[in-house]
Structures are given as C-alpha cells and as structure tokens.
Amino acid sequence: MSASTPIQHSSQPEPIDPLSLAFDAARRAAAEGEVPVGAAIVKDGAVIAVAHNRPLALRDPTAHAEILAIRDACRALDDERLSGCDLYVTLEPCAMCAGAISFARIRRLYFAASDPKGGAVEHGPRLFNQPTCHHAPEVYGGFREAEAAGLLRAFFAERRGA
Numbered sequence: 001m002s003a004s005t006p007i008q009h010s011s012q013p014e015p016i017d018p019l020s021l022a023f024d025a026a027r028r029a030a031a032e033g034e035v036p037v038g039a040a041i042v043k044d045g046a047v048i049a050v051a052h053n054r055p056l057a058l059r060d061p062t063a064h065a066e067i068l069a070i071r072d073a074c075r076a077l078d079d080e081r082l083s084g085c086d087l088y089v090t091l092e093p094c095a096m097c098a099g100a101i102s103f104a105r106i107r108r109l110y111f112a113a114s115d116p117k118g119g120a121v122e123h124g125p126r127l128f129n130q131p132t133c134h135h136a137p138e139v140y141g142g143f144r145e146a147e148a149a150g151l152l153r154a155f156f157a158e159r160r161g162a
C-alpha cells in the first residue's frame with residue numbers, strides 16, 4: 001500500500017476555485033464603476049478565462065462578464081465552441097448571456113445570486129427550458145448568494161448616494 005508515501009503540504013498549489021476568481025473579477029468591475037459581475041471559464045480543471053462587466057469602458061452594451069469570458073476562452077482554445085467547459089458567474093445570466101452560453105455549448109453553468117429582475121435562467125424567459133434552445137448546460141445556482149447580492153446592493157447604494 002502507499003501508507004509510507006509522504007503527504008506533500010506547502011509546496012502544492014492552492015486548489016483552483018473558479019467562483020472566487022469570478023468574485024475577484026466582480027470586485028474589479030465595481031472598482032471601475034461597472035456593475036459588479038464577474039465570470040470564469042474552466043476546462044479540464046484549468047481556468048482559461050476570467051472577465052468582468054465592462055460595458056461602460058468598452059462602450060459596448062454586450063460587454064457582460066459572461067460574453068467577454070466566452071470570447072477569451074474561444075480565443076484561448078482557438079475554437080468557436082466551448083464543449084466540456086464550465087462557466088462560473090456571480091449573477092444569474094441575462095437572456096443575451098444565456099443565449100451565448102447555449103451557442104458556446106457550455107457544459108455546466110454555476111451562478112451565485114439569482115436575478116429576478118434581469119435573469120433568464122430561472123426567471124423571465126427561462127431560456128434553457130425553451131424548445132428553441134438547442135443546447136442547455138447543466139445549471140447549478142445559489143453559491144455564495146448573499147455575498148454576490150451584497151456586492152450588487154453596495155454598488156447601487158453607493159451610486160444612489162453619489
């Protein structure tokens with residue numbers, strides 16, 4: 001048996017936590033005055049893209065975190081599809097991003113906070129449940145929900161106060 005195999009400690013890298021990377025990206029968005037949403041894409045255990053909301057900076061209403069992460073991941077893989085990739089995002093995707101996630105053939109979607117006002121996964125159009133949606137990812141929601149909602153609340157409270 002391998003009982004004598006020494007356990008390695010501090011030399012090992014920290015396990016990748018893609019949702020934490022997405023949260024870091026969301027905080028970066030807030031610091032830049034963008035709505036704090038962040039996304040990360042993982043393939044085979046490696047993070048291949050991290051992005052945050054940038055519609056103001058890029059003068060681009062489609063520059064949501066998920067869209068930018070999908071573009072970066074496609075460039076990284078030199079492919080127009082992200083089969084076998086998982087997307088982590090701090091907020092339930094909107095209809096545009098849910099559509100892009102479907103077209104990209106994302107395997108699994110993990111999101112933090114629900115978005116009853118703008119979400120399109122478990123609210124509004126529930127895009128992945130429509131017969132016209134030809135690829136639906138597996139969806140897992142509700143991770144660190146309070147933290148994600150708190151980020152958004154703080155951001156909008158500060159803007160109202162400004």
Ligand SMILES: [Zn+2]
Binds near residue numbers: 066094095097098
């Ligand atoms: Zn979106």
